[in-house]
Amino acid sequence: MDMKSNHNGPVLTDPPPMTLTKSRLGIHSSLYPPPGVVFSHTLFLSIPRKKPLIVNDVRSSSWLDAMKSSSPTHRKKAKESSTELASTDTDFYHSWMLKYPSALTSFEQITNYGKGKRIALFLDYDGTLSPIVDNPDNAIMSDTMRAAVRNVAKYFPTAIISGRSRDKVYDFVGLTELYYAGSHGMDILGPVRPMSNDHLNCIRSTDKQGKEVNLFQPASKFLPMIEEVFRSLVESTKDIKGANVENNKFCVSVHYRNVDEKYWTTIAQCVQKTLKDYPHLRLTHGRKVLEVRPVLDWDKVIEQQMNFYVGLSNCDDVLPIYVGDDRTDEDAFKVLREGSRGYGILVSSIPKESNAFYSLRDTSEVLEFLKSLVGWKKSSSL
Numbered sequence: 001m002d003m004k005s006n007h008n009g010p011v012l013t014d015p016p017p018m019t020l021t022k023s024r025l026g027i028h029s030s031l032y033p034p035p036g037v038v039f040s041h042t043l044f045l046s047i048p049r050k051k052p053l054i055v056n057d058v059r060s061s062s063w064l065d066a067m068k069s070s071s072p073t074h075r076k077k078a079k080e081s082s083t084e085l086a087s088t089d090t091d092f093y094h095s096w097m098l099k100y101p102s103a104l105t106s107f108e109q110i111t112n113y114g115k116g117k118r119i120a121l122f123l124d125y126d127g128t129l130s131p132i133v134d135n136p137d138n139a140i141m142s143d144t145m146r147a148a149v150r151n152v153a154k155y156f157p158t159a160i161i162s163g164r165s166r167d168k169v170y171d172f173v174g175l176t177e178l179y180y181a182g183s184h185g186m187d188i189l190g191p192v193r194p195m196s197n198d199h200l201n202c203i204r205s206t207d208k209q210g211k212e213v214n215l216f217q218p219a220s221k222f223l224p225m226i227e228e229v230f231r232s233l234v235e236s237t238k239d240i241k242g243a244n245v246e247n248n249k250f251c252v253s254v255h256y257r258n259v260d261e262k263y264w265t266t267i268a269q270c271v272q273k274t275l276k277d278y279p280h281l282r283l284t285h286g287r288k289v290l291e292v293r294p295v296l297d298w299d300k301v302i303e304q305q306m307n308f309y310v311g312l313s314n315c316d317d318v319l320p321i322y323v324g325d326d327r328t329d330e331d332a333f334k335v336l337r338e339g340s341r342g343y344g345i346l347v348s349s350i351p352k353e354s355n356a357f358y359s360l361r362d363t364s365e366v367l368e369f370l371k372s373l374v375g376w377k378k379s380s381s382l
């Protein structure tokens, strides 16, 4: 595992991603040249390397820079929602949108590509379906958004992908007709299909309603380690006012949104100290959150997720659309972009570099986009 410093600060990375092909995604589109490579059914869980983890010293400015840039501040957010946006900010946003056009104004272009294909929707939860709030337990989804998600799922296979534990995100969304992927895709529950997902090393299980389901947990052996790390981080951060450690089953979130900025280094030091004892875990940055997760080949995890939902048969006609706001969603955007396979849509009210194709400003635009998809589907099937 290498330690790489980029403009976002230090991120512990997995081995360099293998070249992605459409056939590796297992779902092809006639929009792009045919791959000519046969999809392999191998299980992709990579074995963590024994090499000791090298973590950059948290006192280096890159850690703090990454932490500071991980989400707009309250002041910035207030300004963004104001109708009196400074004209320079507006200009900056509009020039950024030339690179990441609005998925609403480009809707016709997206649906033109989607004609004759099955659109599969992947929706992030926090910041995409529910607005970012100070307390993670209060990230409630509006009834209007729930109705829109329920509606869209009638027409397109729809999955909620979250960094949270699967149970927690299910409790927030509460729709049985969806697929749920918790812990950034390390915990997926889905229906049993004919020609099942056996090649993905799924196990049969039953859901809360007692229905038979497929369960995909590529990081199950990390469970005791994550539990241990969770307890250790709760203990080491207990005296930092505002710090909140969330157990997301196969990963742990250390929130610093409510911590005074002068203690951010202390938070980072706690995480760094813990990670030193666990070379098979890595750190990623989210929105005012440090996330500890297993070292896995993330391209493969994402690839498998997509195969899990859409299946491998008749997959040439699938167009995946992934909507998300976070740095962790970038992994999925990258897989879609590099495989020239589908569209990433970044939800952001501030300009930022992304692997997405399109953008939406906030959750209200996500709502509008979902409604538009339903409207388009209804009118096209008349």
Ligand SMILES: O=P(O)(O)OC[C@H]1O[C@H](O[C@H]2O[C@H](CO)[C@@H](O)[C@H](O)[C@H]2O)[C@H](O)[C@@H](O)[C@@H]1O
Residues within 6 Å of the ligand: 124, 125, 126, 127, 131, 132, 133, 134, 135, 136, 137, 139, 161, 162, 163, 164, 246, 248, 253, 255, 257, 286, 287, 288, 289, 291, 326, 328
């Ligand atoms: O993949 P996601 O569904 O976007 O999950 C990513 C993290 O989301 C949550 O944290 C974020 O949202 C909170 C509520 O709005 C906010 O308080 C926090 O600052 C954000 O980072 C969740 O609590 C984390 O566990 C997820 O990893």
